[in-house]
Amino acid sequence: MGQKSLEEARELDRQDSLQDFRKEFYIQPETIYMDGNSLGLMSRRAEKALISLMDSWKAHGINGWTGGERPWFYLPEELSAKMAPFVGAKAEEVMMTGSTTSNLHQILATFFRPEGKRTKILADDLNFPSDIYAIKSQLELHGLDPELHLVSVKSRDGHLIEEEDIISAMSDEIAVAILPSVLYRSGQVLNMPALTEAAHRHGILIGFDLCHSVGAMEHALHDWDADFAFWCTYKYLNGGPGSTGGLFIHERHFGTAPGLAGWFGSDKKKQFDMEHDMTAAAHAGAYQVGTPNIFSMAPLAGSLELFAEAGLGRLREKSLKLTRFMMDLVDQELDGHGFRVANPREDGRRGGHVYLEHEEAARICSALKAEGVIPDFRAPKGIRLAPAALYNSFEDVYETIRILKKIMDEEAYKKFENKRGIVA
Numbered sequence: 001m002g003q004k005s006l007e008e009a010r011e012l013d014r015q016d017s018l019q020d021f022r023k024e025f026y027i028q029p030e031t032i033y034m035d036g037n038s039l040g041l042m043s044r045r046a047e048k049a050l051i052s053l054m055d056s057w058k059a060h061g062i063n064g065w066t067g068g069e070r071p072w073f074y075l076p077e078e079l080s081a082k083m084a085p086f087v088g089a090k091a092e093e094v095m096m097t098g099s100t101t102s103n104l105h106q107i108l109a110t111f112f113r114p115e116g117k118r119t120k121i122l123a124d125d126l127n128f129p130s131d132i133y134a135i136k137s138q139l140e141l142h143g144l145d146p147e148l149h150l151v152s153v154k155s156r157d158g159h160l161i162e163e164e165d166i167i168s169a170m171s172d173e174i175a176v177a178i179l180p181s182v183l184y185r186s187g188q189v190l191n192m193p194a195l196t197e198a199a200h201r202h203g204i205l206i207g208f209d210l211c212h213s214v215g216a217m218e219h220a221l222h223d224w225d226a227d228f229a230f231w232c233t234y235k236y237l238n239g240g241p242g243s244t245g246g247l248f249i250h251e252r253h254f255g256t257a258p259g260l261a262g263w264f265g266s267d268k269k270k271q272f273d274m275e276h277d278m279t280a281a282a283h284a285g286a287y288q289v290g291t292p293n294i295f296s297m298a299p300l301a302g303s304l305e306l307f308a309e310a311g312l313g314r315l316r317e318k319s320l321k322l323t324r325f326m327m328d329l330v331d332q333e334l335d336g337h338g339f340r341v342a343n344p345r346e347d348g349r350r351g352g353h354v355y356l357e358h359e360e361a362a363r364i365c366s367a368l369k370a371e372g373v374i375p376d377f378r379a380p381k382g383i384r385l386a387p388a389a390l391y392n393s394f395e396d397v398y399e400t401i402r403i404l405k406k407i408m409d410e411e412a413y414k415k416f417e418n419k420r421g422i423v424a
Helices: 007-015 019-024 044-065 072-087 100-111 129-141 161-166 192-201 294-310 312-333 359-370 394-410
Strands: 095-096 120-124 150-153 174-180 205-209 228-231 246-249 354-357 374-380 382-385
Touching: 007 382, 007 394, 019 072, 019 294, 044 072, 044 161, 044 294, 072 095, 072 246, 100 129, 100 174, 100 228, 100 246, 100 294, 120 129, 120 294, 129 174, 150 174, 174 312, 192 205, 192 394, 312 354, 312 394, 359 374, 359 382
Parallel strands: 120 150, 120 174, 174 205, 205 228
Antiparallel strands: 095 246, 228 246, 354 382, 374 382
16 A cells, blocks of 8 residues: 555545535535534535525415425425435335434334333444434333333444344344444445344334435345334535434334324325324335424435435445555554554445544544534544535545644643533
8 A cells, every 4th residue: 555645635636536525515615524423514405405494484385385485395205215325215115204212212112012022122332323312212111121122232342333243132022122323423325225134034023214325325225125124314414403304114014103293194094084083004104203393304404306316326425435545544654543443344344434432532632623624523532534525525535634743743722621512
């Protein structure tokens, strides 16, 4: 491997077929944004879509539900059809609704039916806390003790989960498995097709949290035969803070009564009959609960256009090149400074970010921010750096590591406390 240089970074940018998409985003001057796996940047098209829907409220009032350029009543279905290709699903299997955690609650309320020996839920001990909170609360609603009925697969090294360990934990006592597609700290991609096949061999329903993979890599949920999935849209999909989440229900489960029933899960032709006996939609729309948050959906109308134009295949290819370039620079420039690359190095097992560990991680992140680089700190000692393929360049990556090396060489991080802020 030759020495990585600024000249090489600029040459890679000249060769980048996605470089023009950078102009679509609001990038602050003198700032290198490396936190797109927490909150993606605003695009001009997302802004335009939001303003357009606000204008429809201004112009039409309540008539905006069925009138205007983009009627609100049908917006969830419109966006769901646009979203479906990005998770490898049929349009009717996807519904843009709720949030990550509310959609997980809906899935478990609908499909977790403890009976006989099958009273347990399988997860992993590196999962995002919110998923575990939801799983535990659903167990408790059934009168089950999470200490006994949550089977948590342990990590061997604190960073990765081995698929064989997950499969070994599958038994006829497990009713449902809930696993991440990509581990939020280490960025490890789990083998979803293999895990789904194994779960079904054991009679287990299986679903995936796609928060750290959707928009960054390709999926084939329908063909993989996953039972369900859920995700947020404010990370790689750039839907904005708190933007509406997504839900996938495999078509073979259509007709299963929603565990959390609500008015907007109705068949649209029957919804305004105002009957007290619900006629549920015949597709994933049945698992909506409340009225759509129109302004939280609106930016996705613009953002998903960009993704359709760029293509997930090209985005994934560039993402892997960006993170590979970053890891090579870490090896080259930061040797001896106490960093460890704790994400998988193999392309097939690595998501969209690089995960560095350092004993002084919190204060190093503060020092990076002071230099105009926006990273993400994860307790106790993790630094996540996510070069987003739509708007980050190879020169961004080069400059990020150059600045990090300067901070370490000059010990500039020592000016800061080694503790996280309220929001890390």
